[in-house]
Amino acid sequence: MARTARQILNALSRSTSVYIRSTTELAAHVDSAAAAIDKKRREKGQEPVRRKPELRPVTRAECDRVIELTPWQSLHAVARGYVLAGQGMGRGLAEHWLSLKFCEALDGNRAGAMDLTEKGRTAERWYKAMQARELAVGFGLAAAEHIVQQRYPDHIVSVVDTSTVLRAGWPLSVSQRNKTSRPRPDYLIEAWKPGELSKVTFVACRGNHQKPSKRTGRTRSTTVQQLVKGAELTEGMQIGPWNTTPCLMLSTELMGQGGIVVNALQTSGEALLPLRLPGAPGNADEEIRDKPGIPYPNAIHIPARHGKRARTVDGFQVGEDDFGWFGQLLARTGAAGLTAFAGGASQTAQYLTARQGRQHYDVPAFAATASVDDADIEIGDTKFVGTDHVFRMGSVRIEAFSGMTEDLYELVKKGRVEEYRQTAHKLRSARQNTNETGRWNGPISFHADGTVMALSVLPVRKRRTL
Numbered sequence: 001m002a003r004t005a006r007q008i009l010n011a012l013s014r015s016t017s018v019y020i021r022s023t024t025e026l027a028a029h030v031d032s033a034a035a036a037i038d039k040k041r042r043e044k045g046q047e048p049v050r051r052k053p054e055l056r057p058v059t060r061a062e063c064d065r066v067i068e069l070t071p072w073q074s075l076h077a078v079a080r081g082y083v084l085a086g087q088g089m090g091r092g093l094a095e096h097w098l099s100l101k102f103c104e105a106l107d108g109n110r111a112g113a114m115d116l117t118e119k120g121r122t123a124e125r126w127y128k129a130m131q132a133r134e135l136a137v138g139f140g141l142a143a144a145e146h147i148v149q150q151r152y153p154d155h156i157v158s159v160v161d162t163s164t165v166l167r168a169g170w171p172l173s174v175s176q177r178n179k180t181s182r183p184r185p186d187y188l189i190e191a192w193k194p195g196e197l198s199k200v201t202f203v204a205c206r207g208n209h210q211k212p213s214k215r216t217g218r219t220r221s222t223t224v225q226q227l228v229k230g231a232e233l234t235e236g237m238q239i240g241p242w243n244t245t246p247c248l249m250l251s252t253e254l255m256g257q258g259g260i261v262v263n264a265l266q267t268s269g270e271a272l273l274p275l276r277l278p279g280a281p282g283n284a285d286e287e288i289r290d291k292p293g294i295p296y297p298n299a300i301h302i303p304a305r306h307g308k309r310a311r312t313v314d315g316f317q318v319g320e321d322d323f324g325w326f327g328q329l330l331a332r333t334g335a336a337g338l339t340a341f342a343g344g345a346s347q348t349a350q351y352l353t354a355r356q357g358r359q360h361y362d363v364p365a366f367a368a369t370a371s372v373d374d375a376d377i378e379i380g381d382t383k384f385v386g387t388d389h390v391f392r393m394g395s396v397r398i399e400a401f402s403g404m405t406e407d408l409y410e411l412v413k414k415g416r417v418e419e420y421r422q423t424a425h426k427l428r429s430a431r432q433n434t435n436e437t438g439r440w441n442g443p444i445s446f447h448a449d450g451t452v453m454a455l456s457v458l459p460v461r462k463r464r465t466l
Helices: 005-013 024-043 071-082 098-102 125-151 162-166 221-235 320-341 345-349 358-362 406-413 417-430
Strands: 016-021 066-069 106-108 114-116 156-161 187-192 198-208 237-239 247-253 261-267 271-273 300-302 311-313 316-318 375-379 382-393 396-405 444-446 451-457
Touching (some): 005 071, 016 125, 024 221, 071 444, 125 187, 125 261, 156 320, 198 221, 198 320, 221 247, 271 320
């Protein structure tokens, strides 16, 4: 029996359990699969693939094995993850609102765990591929943010698309057009607190529809292979000395045993970015330019280890001399994501460099793709401003809203990133949680960075007979 629009919205608001699997057995399976791949490459006379060494499980102290999450919160994570992915060419609908197509795909099962609905289990191959790619970002980022937040409980975590960041520092030459051939993590998570050094974590997210074996309960090969791939992607970028940046590799099983399961492994380390002081170089309120001359070839310096000499290899490396610039770049790219999420195209342009896609926000948008920051909603005593989009769920018209707390958005609009961070951190403890929504009549999700995403049913519109 088909669910009504109201039933679907209610399901998006219900808190459900998402399981996180991270064990020594999983790490051993990944190591074994990687060794088999390298053996085949050696037999063909090829070099082994570079990967992060010493993968290990996330400890229970760093992450609960079950996190409570509403489906709408996971879609909020999808939207934030993709908001700058195409540098504004869709200006909202192609990237920002792509999560809306999964509104009917998620619900809690009888055990209270997050699961795919009957409609979400469609056999269409293209839909499954899209789910595995995009929902994996939502659940993977939600799990990664949870882990990083556990490590730094008094910080705010921001997610930045890695490709958008790298464009400002690593220009492509004519012979380097196929950028996807150069491994790099999917996302950077910055844990920040005013007055303290920022902490950066690399994240690689993948997803699949394979189920664990009913007989053994073991993880299927696709999940293992995706975690192997995550170790390759995160190895392609370094901040400071080799292998000192912590990494999270995640593979989401959308049809896992008992519900949706996020498989996670990590590498240890700590990457710290220097303080940004008012009026000093690297302050996030100051405009940043593309950095010329940082090459791909032989950028990463690997020290002598396991009987091998020190060597340099291809990849993306941020040297210690560039830490201040990179911290400024992360903060400003994060601010661009906030304004894009709230629909402020011209405000977004001020934060991006030319190679990051500033021009896409400086030109008029096509009809049906524009996002304009002229909408607002009130939850309790707090006003949020941002952009909206109306779509249909069957015969019911639904309004989607995304934006920020009004006072925080005003600061970001005016280019006052450092003040935004100060204010956002002070307000984080008073931020509404998902259960404190007043009279709001639909799913709503808040994040500590000040962003909000919400749905509501629009009143029936009566058409006049002419």
